[in-house]
Amino acid sequence: MGTFAYWTDQVPVTGVTFSSGSIDLRVNNQDSVSGYTTLNLTAMVPGNSSAGVLTIRNQGLSPLKYVATSSATNADGKNLRGGLTVKVTGDSAVSGSGASSTCSGSALSGTTSALNGDLITTGRLLQPSTSETLCVQVSLPTNAASALQGATSDISFTFTATSDLS
Numbered sequence: 001m002g003t004f005a006y007w008t009d010q011v012p013v014t015g016v017t018f019s020s021g022s023i024d025l026r027v028n029n030q031d032s033v034s035g036y037t038t039l040n041l042t043a044m045v046p047g048n049s050s051a052g053v054l055t056i057r058n059q060g061l062s063p064l065k066y067v068a069t070s071s072a073t074n075a076d077g078k079n080l081r082g083g084l085t086v087k088v089t090g091d092s093a094v095s096g097s098g099a100s101s102t103c104s105g106s107a108l109s110g111t112t113s114a115l116n117g118d119l120i121t122t123g124r125l126l127q128p129s130t131s132e133t134l135c136v137q138v139s140l141p142t143n144a145a146s147a148l149q150g151a152t153s154d155i156s157f158t159f160t161a162t163s164d165l166s
Helices: none
Strands: 025-027 049-058 064-072 085-089 117-126 130-139 155-162
Touching: 025 155, 049 117, 049 155, 085 117, 117 130, 117 155
Parallel strands: none
Antiparallel strands: 025 049, 049 130, 064 117, 064 155, 085 130
């Protein structure tokens, strides 16, 4: 008869740390942009357009995807918002000036041409500490209805980011 013994040994593993990332979407280096008057155009007639550049930035530590929507009023009931078209490009500058300012490039994939709903429908990827410029052009087509004379619409844009990169 005998005895049996088992030898044992162990190795601790320490120092493992997890930390969460962050996303921090900025437009024109701000968390909230109020009083953005670059696109304002008064006395608009068919064929006129107005354009402005926005810088979209990920100030966070993790990649993000963003989309955008537009909201347009129709308080006077004339539906100017329905008569206007919008184009979003990757241009970093506006061409022309005043009622003839445009975004000269092609519309980005995943963008729409109508106001008061989705504007950028396909999430645009931004890595941490990177930015991209968007040129937004709002136009009154040459075939705009005469009923739109004297109409007014206020437009706002909302950019929304997510950490879901799928």
